[in-house]
Amino acid sequence: MSSDPTQAAPTVAGPAEQVPRPLTVVAAITAVESAVALIYALWLVVESVTGTPRERGQAIAVGITFLILAVPLPLVPRALARASMRGRTPAVMMQLLALWVAYFMVEAHFWIGAVPTVAAAVVGLVCIFTPASTAALTRHWREDEDPAADGK
Numbered sequence: 025m026s027s028d029p030t031q032a033a034p035t036v037a038g039p040a041e042q043v044p045r046p047l048t049v050v051a052a053i054t055a056v057e058s059a060v061a062l063i064y065a066l067w068l069v070v071e072s073v074t075g076t077p078r079e080r081g082q083a084i085a086v087g088i089t090f091l092i093l094a095v096p097l098p099l100v101p102r103a104l105a106r107a108s109m110r111g112r113t114p115a116v117m118m119q120l121l122a123l124w125v126a127y128f129m130v131e132a133h134f135w136i137g138a139v140p141t142v143a144a145a146v147v148g149l150v151c152i153f154t155p156a157s158t159a160a161l162t163r164h165w166r167e168d169e170d171p172a173a174d175g176k
Contacts, residue, residue, distance in 0.1 A: 043107050044156035051104035053148040054115050057122060058097035065090035107160045112152060119148040 043051075068090050072083035100118060103111025122145035129138035151157060 043105060044154070044160050046151035046154040047104055047107060047157040047160055050115055050148045050151040050157070051101040051111075053144050053151075054104060054111075054118055055098070055101035057118055057144065058094070058101060061090075061094040061097055065094040107163065109161045112161050115148065115152055119145040119152070122148075 065087065068087035069084070070087075071077075072080065072087040075083075077083035097114075097118070100111050100114045104115055122141050126138045126141040126145065129135075129141060
């Protein structure tokens with residue numbers, strides 16, 4: 025790393041540093057999962073207000089909680105597409121949560137939802153841990169750190 029303070033650290037993969045295909049695949053998977061989570065959260069909020077839930081206050085609280093949790097999710101595929109190390113942990117957590125949700129789909133015999141959810145989560149986990157993805161995500165790990173943490 026250069027000591028020249030006028031040079032900005034590269035945080036986006038340039039033309040010489042292509043994002044590997046597995047990382048692009050997991051970015052696409054997390055983008056779809058993010059969209060589904062946002063749509064579901066919005067649906068929960070709308071249904072809690074316009075529907076006839078048993079406990080309206082609890083339904084609204086759950087809907088708003090899901091919405092608060094789903095709003096930052098689109099940042100995960102963006103970070104992965106830029107080969108930023110900051111996207112790896114949230115992406116892994118999204119895949120593990122998808123497997124957890126799929127478990128309940130299987131218990132409810134909702135196979136049409138469970139099979140693609142499991143497939144997407146497993147492919148996402150495999151792609152995030154391939155050597156090419158790991159190398160791309162850790163290539164500039166110093167630049168991904170907060171400059172204030174280094175005392176600069």
